[in-house]
Amino acid sequence: MTTALSPRLTGATTGRVLRQLRHDPRTIAMLTVLPGLLLGLLYLLWRDVPTPPGQEPVFDRIGLTMLGIFPFVVMFLVTSIAMLRERTSGTLERLLTTPLSRLDLLLGYGTAFGTAAAVQALVTVGLATTLYDLDVAGSLWLVVLIAVVDAVLGVALGLLASAFATSEFQAVQFMPVVVLPQFFLCGLLVPREQMAGWLQAISDVLPLTYAVEALQEVGTSAIATGTMWRDVGIVAGVAVLALSLAAGTLRRRTS
């Protein structure tokens, strides 16, 4: 495995992926505003539901959590399709004959879609805190940071999943396989401490659980907590692990 990283080649690849995006204005528009619009729907859904005294409004909890889930899901899908196209168009085989290392390629994708996710997070957080009255105790910059780390996790898992798909039909079906169990078990639908022990154990090893916990920490604490930083570290660590595994699935020689 070539691990010789070159910031120059990674940067060139990031630029190339972003240029591809630029030629697709509809995708840019959807990436930027769609999560914000969906969040608006959730806001309207709970707006007229009364909050019992002494409890946190439902939308504050769910809306905040969605800020971490949207970028994860969207970037997972976009990346797995982008990488599959790279494989089926022959450009991947060609890239592997150039000085570009496999990690350069994957990090290039991670940085490009991470950048797109940062724009998405800024727009969504902006909408949530102004139009939708989302109340966050901690810093909004931390919310954006967690959203970007979640997006990078989505990119990394998407790159890995694309190795196991040979068609677009298969690739899109990896989305429910990878995303939905994490969504069900992350503690949003049922608090983790109320889950059956074995479900909680599964929840313990799923990265989205920590992303959601990190957001809840920011939502309820005015200052950044140790738990939040630990959670962000775990999510980033899993992203790095998934990227390394994805590099292992990029075979230079095929039959």
Added chain:
Amino acid sequence: MTDAVTVTDLVVDRGARRVLPGLSCAVPAARVTGLLGPSGSGKSTLMRAVVGVQRIRSGRVTVLGEPAGSPALRSRVGYVTQAPSVYADLTVRENARYFAALYGRGARAADAAIADVGLREAAGQLVGDLSGGQRGRASLACALVGEPELLVLDEPTVGLDPVLRVELWDRFAALAAAGTTLVVSSHVMDEAGRCDRLLLLREGELLSDSTPARLRADTGTDDLEEAFLRLVRARQQEVAA
């Protein structure tokens, strides 16, 4: 004359099929070597082995003094696949600049490569909007931009009009004269005459390793298509005997 590529006892299986059953051949440096043969004869597989993306069963492929596919070769070898492998959602210029960057070259090298394949006017167009022949040339530009010592081109003239085909072969000759080694595959026999050296493949076997002049003399015909047919018949008689 030194050899840029040497292939020794190369065996390649693709699925259950043995594509190359033990091929040995050499490619001279700074020449245009034509790899000819009907489709399915193993031309693309041999080229993939030379650029190091083909899984091989046994045998040895040495390129510019190093084992095929070794990291040191990646900036010295350019490869153009049969199907154009460029980004359809980027312009010709953006494609060329990306590959230029990968080979450590700048925007000027990218523009020169685009001009070399006659796409200067289409440089700002999306590759997806180009004709098939233009797409192939965009793909070629992305290999030329690295100014590699060895250029491996799989059927680069498919879908090109006769004028462009002549221009490209002139370009290949000029590159060889400047020291570049070219391996060009084709199933069009009239292109064989433009090569310095000819490797004729049939069913994974090397039918002939010759030059156009020698092939004409040996088979007693001026027509290279006819020469190839005579070689195939002679080989069949040999096998039958």
